[in-house]
């Protein structure tokens with residue numbers, strides 16, 4: 202399987218190159234040259250690790266099949282407590298695909314427990330011996346998931362930058378207490394986009410690259426623009442379908458819908474890839490929070506990132522530039538030249554407008570909606586808990602609300618699967634307050650309060666953060682990111 206850039210389809214690379222490189226030279230994202238067809242009946246019968254290996258083998262054709270089998274078994278076994286891709290019925294026609302049973306309690310573990318193994322193997326496949334320095338900008342969940350995935354991986358160091366005061370206290374502590382000899386974490390003055398812009402600048406900094414090259418260090422990214430982040434996420438869409446088929450809720454070949462709480466557009470894009478590979482998906486519903494740049498895009502065809510940025514109770518969706526949308530625009534817009542033009546316009550003017558034919562193609566596969574404020578999110582958490590006895594986090598609640606409205610508007614009886622992207626115990630104060638309890642000032646007290654109120658146990662990896670020593674407390678300016686990178690691999 203070959204991959205090429207969304208902005209230059211001429212330049213083809215192998216899967217190993219796409220994963221080792223991350224972004225293409227002209228700033229495009231790597232996409233697969235084709236969508237391999239999946240044997241649906243076989244896929245539906247597989248356990249999660251075998252299914253993951255099966256999907257990976259379709260795309261990563263220059264990796265040894267035995268390597269992919271071992272990597273998938275190691276990533277999705279014990280680390281997920283036997284609950285990889287677990288589907289839970291919430292009410293008659295709605296399911297929750299619980300993607301937070303991994304080590305850091307967010308869905309990003311699916312990609313980031315596997316991606317470090319894919320990167321090390323890619324370097325081996327390519328005969329590359331440099332040290333890889335991974336820079337990550339995070340709004341909270343990616344950072345911890347990446348730290349956990351890359352800790353003590355040979356030949357790699359990782360530095361994570363998160364917006365100061367932009368994460369929950371639990372998320373901050375997850376990162377500040379990270380173990381491992383090759384990790385570092387910094388808070389950045391500013392919001393997520395400031396941190397991301399700072400990291401992007403460091404990647405574009407030729408002087409920095411030259412200085413690092415002298416030390417045989419090459420920069421790389423773990424953000425969801427890397428193909429290695431995307432491909433593992435295709436797997437759980439198939440896993441969800443397999444569970445519905447095995448439990449008799451759908452017959453093989455019947456469609457189901459998905460609703461995905463969306464930020465950078467990576468998670469939902471993986472669902473689109475699953476559909477193109479033959480999974481019977483009706484509609485992919487894109488759910489946004491108050492930062493509803495995607496909602497407006499789907500409605501109007503204009504993507505306008507020049508707008509107010511809001512901090513919400515679903516911080517991992519507080520994003521104004523949804524990078525992975527570029528891949529969808531390539532697949533449905535049909536030309537690298539068009540994508541290059543749109544992205545040029547986004548860089549220069551902060552917006553672009555897509556032609557009608559492309560928008561029509563997008564609307565055939567996608568629906569959309571948003572929560573206008575945090576009150577709507579809280580009301581949804583409360584209503585699902587009281588009506589259905591199901592406890593969900595703030596991000597998942599955004600999707601439940603949008604899914605509910607979609608189902609009401611479309612009178613569809615296809616099963617609706619909502620992707621549940623984080624454990625409610627990652628955001629315990631907001632969730633407890635949503636349920637109507639006076640939330641205590643501290644996250645750990647709120648965690649206990651939530652346990653007492655609901656009888657649901659907090660994940661050990663979160664409860665265990667209490668009292669753990671903080672290793673990383675530095676706060677830097679956003680233009681200090683390059684200097685951090687410069688010094689990251691000293692001693």
Ligand SMILES: *Cc1c(COP(=O)(O)O)cnc(C)c1O
Pocket residue numbers: 307308309342343425462463464465466467468469517518596597622623
């Ligand atoms: C990252 C994240 C999202 C958004 O996923 P994208 O792939 O960026 O669209 C949603 N919810 C949670 C909890 C996340 O961590």
